[in-house]
Amino acid sequence: MSCGGVLLLRAVGVGSHRALGALPQQRLAAGSLRRLLRTGPRRSAYVKDLFLGKIQKKDVFPYPEVTLDELNDMKQFVIPVEKFFNEEVDSQKIDRDGVIPQETLDRLKQLGLFGMLIPEEYGGLGLSHIMYARLGEICSQDGAIAVTLAAHQAIGLKGILLAGTEEQKAKYLPKLATGEYIAAFCLTEATSGSDAASIQTRATLSEDKKYYILNGSKIWITNGSLASIFTVFAKTEIIDSNGFKKDRITAFIVERNFGGVTNGKPENKLGIRGSDTCEVHFENTKVPVENVIGEVGDGFKIAMNVLNSGRFSMGSLVAGMIKKLIGKTAEYACTRKQFNRPLSEFGLIQEKFALLARKTYVMESMAYLTAGMMDSPGFPDCSVEAAMVKVFSSEAAWLCVSEALQIVGGLGYMKDYPYERYLRDSRILLIFEGTNEILRMYIAMTGLQYAGQVLKKKIRDLQKGNLSVAMEHVSAILRDSLNRKVSLGLTGRDGVVHPSVEESANRLEENVYYFGRVVEVLLRRFGKTIVEEQLAMKRMADIVINLYAMTAVLSRASRSVHLGLRNHDHEVLLTNIFCTEAYFKNLYNLSQLEKYPPENLDEYIKKAARLVLGNKSYTCTHPLERIF
Amino acid sequence: MAELRALVGVKRVIDYAVKIRVKPDKTGVVTDGVKHSMNPFCEIAVEEAVRLKEKKLVKEVIAVSCGPKQCQETLRTALAMGADRGIHVEVPESEAERLGPLQVSRVLTALAQKEKAGLVLLGKQAIDDDCNQTGQMTAAMLDWPQGTFASKLTLEGDKVTVEREIDGGLETIRLKLPAVVTADLRLNEPRYATLPNIMRRTTRQPGRWEATNPSLHRPPSVVLQPLPVQVYHCTYS
Numbered sequence: 001m002s003c004g005g006v007l008l009l010r011a012v013g014v015g016s017h018r019a020l021g022a023l024p025q026q027r028l029a030a031g032s033l034r035r036l037l038r039t040g041p042r043r044s045a046y047v048k049d050l051f052l053g054k055i056q057k058k059d060v061f062p063y064p065e066v067t068l069d070e071l072n073d074m075k076q077f078v079i080p081v082e083k084f085f086n087e088e089v090d091s092q093k094i095d096r097d098g099v100i101p102q103e104t105l106d107r108l109k110q111l112g113l114f115g116m117l118i119p120e121e122y123g124g125l126g127l128s129h130i131m132y133a134r135l136g137e138i139c140s141q142d143g144a145i146a147v148t149l150a151a152h153q154a155i156g157l158k159g160i161l162l163a164g165t166e167e168q169k170a171k172y173l174p175k176l177a178t179g180e181y182i183a184a185f186c187l188t189e190a191t192s193g194s195d196a197a198s199i200q201t202r203a204t205l206s207e208d209k210k211y212y213i214l215n216g217s218k219i220w221i222t223n224g225s226l227a228s229i230f231t232v233f234a235k236t237e238i239i240d241s242n243g244f245k246k247d248r249i250t251a252f253i254v255e256r257n258f259g260g261v262t263n264g265k266p267e268n269k270l271g272i273r274g275s276d277t278c279e280v281h282f283e284n285t286k287v288p289v290e291n292v293i294g295e296v297g298d299g300f301k302i303a304m305n306v307l308n309s310g311r312f313s314m315g316s317l318v319a320g321m322i323k324k325l326i327g328k329t330a331e332y333a334c335t336r337k338q339f340n341r342p343l344s345e346f347g348l349i350q351e352k353f354a355l356l357a358r359k360t361y362v363m364e365s366m367a368y369l370t371a372g373m374m375d376s377p378g379f380p381d382c383s384v385e386a387a388m389v390k391v392f393s394s395e396a397a398w399l400c401v402s403e404a405l406q407i408v409g410g411l412g413y414m415k416d417y418p419y420e421r422y423l424r425d426s427r428i429l430l431i432f433e434g435t436n437e438i439l440r441m442y443i444a445m446t447g448l449q450y451a452g453q454v455l456k457k458k459i460r461d462l463q464k465g466n467l468s469v470a471m472e473h474v475s476a477i478l479r480d481s482l483n484r485k486v487s488l489g490l491t492g493r494d495g496v497v498h499p500s501v502e503e504s505a506n507r508l509e510e511n512v513y514y515f516g517r518v519v520e521v522l523l524r525r526f527g528k529t530i531v532e533e534q535l536a537m538k539r540m541a542d543i544v545i546n547l548y549a550m551t552a553v554l555s556r557a558s559r560s561v562h563l564g565l566r567n568h569d570h571e572v573l574l575t576n577i578f579c580t581e582a583y584f585k586n587l588y589n590l591s592q593l594e595k596y597p598p599e600n601l602d603e604y605i606k607k608a609a610r611l612v613l614g615n616k617s618y619t620c621t622h623p624l625e626r627i628f
Numbered sequence: 629m630a631e632l633r634a635l636v637g638v639k640r641v642i643d644y645a646v647k648i649r650v651k652p653d654k655t656g657v658v659t660d661g662v663k664h665s666m667n668p669f670c671e672i673a674v675e676e677a678v679r680l681k682e683k684k685l686v687k688e689v690i691a692v693s694c695g696p697k698q699c700q701e702t703l704r705t706a707l708a709m710g711a712d713r714g715i716h717v718e719v720p721e722s723e724a725e726r727l728g729p730l731q732v733s734r735v736l737t738a739l740a741q742k743e744k745a746g747l748v749l750l751g752k753q754a755i756d757d758d759c760n761q762t763g764q765m766t767a768a769m770l771d772w773p774q775g776t777f778a779s780k781l782t783l784e785g786d787k788v789t790v791e792r793e794i795d796g797g798l799e800t801i802r803l804k805l806p807a808v809v810t811a812d813l814r815l816n817e818p819r820y821a822t823l824p825n826i827m828r829r830t831t832r833q834p835g836r837w838e839a840t841n842p843s844l845h846r847p848p849s850v851v852l853q854p855l856p857v858q859v860y861h862c863t864y865s
Contacts, residue, residue, distance in 0.1 A: 125823055
């Protein structure tokens with residue numbers, strides 16, 4: 001995985017801190033509902049400092065708010081969309097037929113759902129990230145529709161939005177906003193899934209330098225046969241700064257009517273069967289040079305930025321789905337009687353509902369916190385936070401839907417009920433938009449790189465004899481040895497959390513501090529080769545996802561209690577349960593990270609895997625086998 | 629008639645899909661935190677008024693709602709569907725439960741006269757109380773003809789032809805304007821407010837002026853809110 005690791009580092013280093021060209025600023029009304037286009041370099045958000053054992057309070061406290069006007073507008077938007085999904089969308093039929101009916105697609109276009117992210121001046125709704133997340137909660141009722149909409153706007157046309165020129169935007173966005181043109185994102189190929197930098201599709205500049213000739217095949221493209229606008233990534237030859245010829249990826253806007261664009265047959269999928277997924281082939285397609293997005297050779301960065309910016313909405317999407325499930329399942333659990341008692345009285349069933357409620361609460365909190373951060377002035381780079389939301393939500397979705405199916409028992413297994421469809425639809429969440437494994441590596445590596453830079457600077461300062469740094473270092477060592485409780489500013493005099501969640505906040509602080517120390521230890525132990533230690537990085541990613549989740553729920557619960565929202569004591573309860581659970585899981589992972597073999601099982605695991613992979617089969621002798 | 633103004637009454641009720649629960653002290657149903665929306669028959673009435681406006685038979689559609697401040701949400705939905713203006717007759721929350729067809733019809737009467745409406749469109753009944761009285765009472769107080777349970781509405785000149793769904797079948801009557809019509813289920817299929825329309829509707833207007841304290845039966849005074857919605861404050865007397 002080394003080349004994947006190197007490339008991700010490159011993407012992280014280059015992508016997250018540079019702007020994609022200066023874009024004009026829109027109205028800067030405070031609390032403006034409409035989304036502003038980015039401009040200027042972006043500062044890093046909250047999570048990277050967790051790797052140094054610090055909590056940047058001001059990034060996450062208080063929990064993001066919208067103005068009353070925006071809230072009212074949001075509620076107004078929700079009404080017709082909810083009504084449409086409740087009354088006019090027959091998810092069972094869509095799943096059975098494997099296609100979304102044209103009338104449904106037309107209604108979606110009329111409702112304006114194809115242009116949610118496009119700014120108003122191009123005919124879209126120009127929604128902020130928070131609003132988009134809110135509407136996503138409703139769209140997730142039908143997985144196929146949610147994926148079709150997301151593939152169109154969250155990735156398909158995002159490239160044009162983020163990095164396109166005024167001419168490109170004016171030419172394409174209005175028709176994309178009304179849904180007259182549907183967009184698709186073409187990156188994956190048969191030989192390049194997670195390793196996006198290894199794509200083989202080529203675009204060669206024509207003789208007269210007016211066109212690029214595009215050749216290649218892309219697979220598993222959502223909206224592949226519906227779309228007329230494709231964001232295609234292809235390798236182009238460029239001359240780099242040293243004068244050498246290099247192959248770099250470039251992003252193109254390709255229209256179907258450029259010629260040479262063909263589709264394969266629709267793929268027969270496990271879930272989201274209503275969405276259209278197929279191969280897209282480009283044969284000598286002529287793409288005008290004006291259709292290059294951004295700079296030639298900038299494609300990989302654009303791809304990463306596009307993918308990073310769409311991820312956060314998965315949190316609210318899944319939360320919306322699970323909320324509906326909780327309602328249906330609770331109805332069942334309270335009416336169904338076994339052993340003369342309703343199911344809701346049994347502890348194991350209650351545990352499942354508490355799990356569903358807890359996970360939903362965390363997902364919602366994380367998603368809206370991230371969306372709020374992304375909407376805040378300065379537009380910080382929240383790609384790591386968004387990745388964490390995606391990992392947590394996708395895994396929670398799979399778990400929660402499975403548990404809900406379990407509650408309903410045999411009924412859940414039958415196609416007459418929606419549970420098995422939810423299960424099949426939610427399995428893809430762990431795979432697309434960046435597999436959870438890749439995202440964990442990304443989370444860990446971004447944080448480690450940041451921590452590494454800061455620590456390197458600290459060590460240099462120490463070596464130079466900087467007294468304040470030395471004192472800080474010594475006092476930290478002393479503090480650890482004396483085992484004093486650490487306070488990172490969440491509680492106490494300048495505290496930002498409400499007293500009812502103070503204990504959970506203390507646990508979070510303890511975890512964060514310990515984590516910062518462990519990161520230092522690991523960086524010293526492994527140095528640059530830490531990128532090879534995937535099992536260690538996975539633990540780190542799991543820890544930091546939990547830390548971010550704990551922060552989100554603490555922030556939200558504090559706000560709820562301060563405002564006196566309905567059922568805030570229930571929120572406090574869920575917060576405390578989750579934080580306690582996460583605290584102990586983190587402690588386990590942290591201790592495993594610190595240890596060497598044999599307490600740390602990583603080496604043994606790898607050894608066992610090597611044998612199995614070497615023989616390409618299960619290698620133990622059959623239990624019934626005899627020698628004598 | 630290009631000069632015709634339509635006054636449409638809309639009521640905020642518990643959403644039809646919600647499972648109603650009785651309060652533990654048995655004094656009523658649980659309304660706190662429960663999803664509310666516009667009465668379906670009122671939606672049909674608004675849709676009809678907007679269609680008449682689109683056919684250029686009606687000049688202005690004014691939506692009216694009586695109740696606590698949450699009614700403004702219902703008015704916004706009506707505006708998003710195509711109504712031009714909204715009037716919110718605000719009733720304090722404590723007295724909202726005592727608000728019945730008699731009081732509402734008095735308000736509608738006063739407003740119809742104040743706004744010089746030529747057509748009052750209401751839903752035939754509300755799905756929470758099923759009273760089926762407001763339209764009829766309003767017509768009586770205004771001394772206007774009424775066409776209730778309308779399943780078809782045609783405006784011709786200064787007359788309106790209403791096809792009514794009654795127990796025995798269908799009855800067609802012709803009324804001279806001004807008139808009160810209440811909408812039945814098959815009058816039309818309400819459109820969805822599309823999100824672009826909702827956005828266009830939420831234009832902000834500045835300006836407020838002070839309200840005096842009126843009673844329900846006297847002509848109310850006006851407080852202008854930053855929306856094309858006027859708020860009238862009312863108390864019981």
